[in-house]
Amino acid sequence: MCGRCNLLRIKKAAAVLLVFLLTGCGAIQEEAPKTENIITSMEAEPELSYEVPASSANIFVNQLGYIKESTKVAVFCGKELPEEFQVIRKDTGEVVFTGCLENKGYDDGSKEYNSYGDFSGVCEAGVYYIEAPLVGRSYSFTIEDGLYERIFKEACKQYYYNRCGMTLTKQYANEVAHNACHTGKAVLKEDESVSLDVSGGWHQDEKGSKKVDRAAKSIGVMLLSYELYGDSFTDEMGIPESGNGVPDLLDEIKYEIEWLLKMQDKETGAVYSGVGIYEKNGGEGIYVEPAGQVSALAFAAALSKFSYLYQEYDEDYAAKCLEAAERAWQCADSEQGDKETEEWRFAAATELYRATGKQSVHKYVTRYLSGEAYGENMSDMVFWGCVTYICTRQSVKLELCEEIAGIFMQRAEEIAQEAAGSLFLAGGGNGQKNNQELLQNMMYLTTVDHMITNHEYDSVIENHLHYFLGRNEKAISYIDNAGERNYRTIDESMGIMKQFDANSKLVFMLSEIVGEHYH
Template identity: 40%
Template structure:
């Protein structure tokens, strides 16, 4: 991002600080490395030199904004925290410092837990595209931000394309991948962990971590998030994100999911129909990460039932593009289902509920509906709906199927969904940061799962308030949080890199949920 004259001033100030430290510490070392030598007296009266080490704490603004920015027509807000809150704020042009908007602060709040005084400022009326920063008397200035029609579109495409960069088994060209380009990796045959003499071709799929491991359960969950996001917000997904399949007439998100699905098919045991758990790289012999041998873990029942659900869901959406491949996926899902029911107690597994919902929608087979009805009759179903991802996703699928359904039951499911969404919305509106569960132990997972719920509800029963709440959570993740940190991208003034923390787009599971969250904002 271009920071103009104001950004240049910050760079100049930082350079002057470095020069000053160098003059104190002398040539070859800074005071932060060697400390400051202070004359002192020992207990026996002898003089000594005391070496004092210290670290200057990093100062961050007390005006919090989304450092990535806002769309021209969306609601825009900032948060100010200060013991003595001002009553007004200004938005200034980043390059000239000229005031382009003045507003009043509202919702003054005192948080007894943190001891913070906060207030919110709205500047929704400012719609002109450009780069800005906020200021207020006593408090100071915010980090820079932009107003742009493409602020979410660019971010959305980056989040989607991360999965192309994570592809295993193929070469990534500089033309499409830039600095992420590399030659084909892990192309040699893998070995089964429990039968090392057996070789298996498991090329393909997405790397899930820095060790370039690939996990079937994680891959299935990510693919399901993408497929559901596509179902709800098709217009958000294009065929031009810059992957090898772009321009083939199929939305790129489905091309990306197919790449993972083709790997998942290779991970299915052809005899039993069970799904192997993971393809792990073996670094015990050293060498280059991309050439590590690969070991395939044994068939896992969790992987098998997740595979059945994902392949059934994929076949349903992909039949209009490639009917033959869709049928192959549905047969594989059915085979995995049979493997699972022959080895597990179906009604004790929430994964079976989700798989039955996907298979019922894809086939209309009443045997799957019978499984669903048995789950619906459980006394703790409402609790499961609110706490178990498989029950939640399977219920959403039941609501959207074209097959025969119990309308009274659909009414109950809608009531559950609305209540869950209203609880999230209420928490968000009562929060000083405008988000639900901001003090949750795992804040990012909580935010992303909550926003998936709101996005689903917003699709079924459109509510502009829900869209605004989703957008506020995006603002939180990109700077309007207690750490004043952008946890999504690397190109703003303070990001997760500064705190040496992993970014959301660097976690494939979080990235897929972030794509889900942005899909409702991109289509607006």
């Protein structure tokens, strides 16, 4: 059965599931579907929620701004709230819009009232702020088309900024330009008499460490965003490879793939688990961490997926990657291991099956999906494998695909309900979720939105972007170069783009938003 037929049948099943889910809860109304017409401090263990001083604005907006024709909503909080608010042009002080506050409510926890102000009617390009009696004024914001494309480009370029082993020039890297680093040989941690060239790839933290499984996970997330929303990715992102006829995201990932290939033992197919930086004799040493089962399976998953998508541009290189992936797979112990190992085995098996069609690999996919409840607290690897399986052109077990679609649909509805019940319309606030969890939720919602094209989900996804850009309980913009109250003025480590794992999920979410608005 072809992949398109699989996906069409799954979409039909998903649509039935959506009707069931929507009609099964009286509090939810069905939305009409839309019409289809240097090292830059990527942290090793991101923690994106922080306590900050309580003295912040009482009018919460997206501090970057809004697309001209988009829905624009501000959140108001205070001991007392007025009846009206005004939108004021910053350069002239002119009042361009007066609106009424709606849906006033009272929060027992904060002992404050909260409300919403819709100013979607303001569409002229410019810089504005909102002012209201009793609560003051908001941070400023811009109304202009193209705003989200710029932060999408910046999110994609974070991996270029963190390239190891090459000089980044000011032409492409601006203030984070730096000379080539970590170009020397590394030694095996187990045997320092053996040296290896493991230069290249992306730094994952301030020290320059590089782990194979973390690299593979981010590669998987970004390649999935490319599969679903490929039109959002251009060949004009502003990296040295721009203009070569290959989408820059694939060029950037290929840079990381080159490093991953260096991490494979050419004789055995085993994959070293990472590169660490340590102090040695008053200087800096680089060691290669031992090979492992997880690193081999993560390697196999990432290179299989890349080979499948890259063959359109370079068949020979894609074949090289697939061969390396199969060798890593064969090297990995086939006996069942711990939870993480089996999750990576599942992801690798789905990608290898799609790329090769081998039934010997397919049995690992069906074994995993027929086992214990994989849908509970689904990891990135399992999510990755599930999406690949329902999209493959190879023959699949349709009942397993329908089960996956059902799990995705149920989770998407839960996320949408959580967002609708949140003050900031993004499933966050009041300590409910941190930014990592919200980004994880957006992976589900973005994928399901691609499957069924639902207007409500588009709105929820965009509301999460507003949340990350300042319309949140702390009035902080967590995105680089956006907002008067930016995370950099509080704590450098709070930025989403500075978190290796979180940034790939931001790319995923933005690919849908950019595709929705501009393609």
